[in-house]
Amino acid sequence: MLPIPPMADIMTKLSSAVGGLIIAYAMFQNYFPYELRGPIKRYTQKFISFLYPYIQITFNEYQGDGFERSKAYAAIQRYLNANSTKQAKRLQANVVRDSESIVLSMADHEEVTDEYKGIKLWWGSSQTISNQQSISIYPREDGKRYFKLTFHKKHRDMITNNYLKHVLEEGKAITVRERRRKLYTNNKSEGGYGYRRSMWSHVIFEHPASFDTLAVDPRKKQEIIDDLINFSKSKDYYAKIGKAWKRGYLLYGPPGTGKSTMIAAMANLLKYDVYDLELTGVKDNTELRKLLIDTASKSIIVIEDIDCSLDLTGQREKRKADKKKGDENGKKKDEEKDEVKEKLKKLEEEKNKTSQVTLSGLLNFIDGLWSACGEERLIVFTTNYVEKLDPALIRRGRMDMRIELSYCGFEAFKFLAKNYLDIDSHELFATVGQQLEETKMTPADVAENLMPKSGSDDAETCLRRLMKALEEAKEEEIRRKAEEEEKRKAEEEEKQKAEQLAKEEEEKDRKMVQIIINPE
């Protein structure tokens, strides 16, 4: 490739060439016969492109009527900030992320180079200054910002077909990587009229959990990570098989086994937002659908403790009973005419009013037609009692992956020891392993015991503390079992006594009947 002079140099040469051409053009307009003008024009164009064999593409910041910021401009800006800002000598500082950090971008009239598959390109940033003296609310009237891409015309196809696509995709990926993720929760519906509030409120999601710190059997962990990454890259696959791009996970296990922590780790791994849906705060199925529509792509919708959130089968029965009660109250109202009492009753009813979301509403939420309105979404349920859930809710297709998080095993313990004490092995490991087989302890409790409590605590002190806790837990379990056995025996005895008593009563009754029938 020919070495290309810097832009300023090109512009000087070009302006003198163009000046000459304008004079020539004026002469030719007046003095050349009409028939000769066409060929001469063509040659002039060739001459210009010989002098300046480059193509320029402009990307304006605002498009359409000037209100909408061009997505391409934003993506290019991100791309250039990440890839080429180091070369620019004049930079512009923008404060972002709630005034916490600064992002540098190339200043106006700066130029940087980029290289793509051995092709050199130039990116310039500029602004046309508005002639208006007044301040306008229309962004485009305050001056148009734009990026200009310059490249040799022989690379036209490669640039327009491949490079621009690469820049836009890379820019978008950087936006996703760098954005601050959010943790949303649904606002409790308040009913009534007035200004429609957003259905979700959010805070910045900053949970430190990651799969690196999660003590789960390494093989199982890898399987989950692979599944998640595979999902996030499967846009085309889902389109091909005609399924909405979403996946359901059911996390189940006793309290303190890392279900919530795993959700945070999933969000951190995929860089997704989290929507923590509190079902008891959702008025009815319609509101549930609205909440769903209000969620963005690249997100995890979480429903924790699904078994407690709603008594999905009992709920419908209770509602019917409530309704009946409501009708009866209506009749009484005319009779009583006691307004104060009525108001108090209403308040009480309002307080007791629970969510009217039904099982079918929830199933529709997961895989009904509306669930396809966004893409790249995970739906995660957690529960302590998987056996309590309605089979329809957790069948394959709805919950694609079921993950059991259980008590701490030896592998998980070794992982926690490495994480908390920075040791791979210790002579006490074998004993701890044996204890863990005999006694159930959650990873949360194991981690708590392993954590050094003071600066003087070494690995052995922490391991011995864990062993002591396991010993105590074992004794507690033996005590509990003994108590249960005692209770069971007492109940059994009670039952036998009652049966004996019933038999005796029956015998007495039988004899009494006989005396009445046969008095002698």
Ligand SMILES: Nc1ncnc2c1ncn2[C@@H]1O[C@H](COP(=O)(O)OP(=O)(O)OP(=O)(O)O)[C@@H](O)[C@H]1O
């Ligand atoms: N497998 C694990 N690896 C590392 N830390 C864990 C693990 N499980 C639990 N913990 C620790 O224990 C604490 C409680 O865990 P978490 O809240 O994730 O439990 P959970 O399964 O969601 O419990 P619940 O059913 O009560 O909601 C967390 O602070 C976490 O650090």
Ligand SMILES: [Mg+2]
């Ligand atoms: Mg939890």
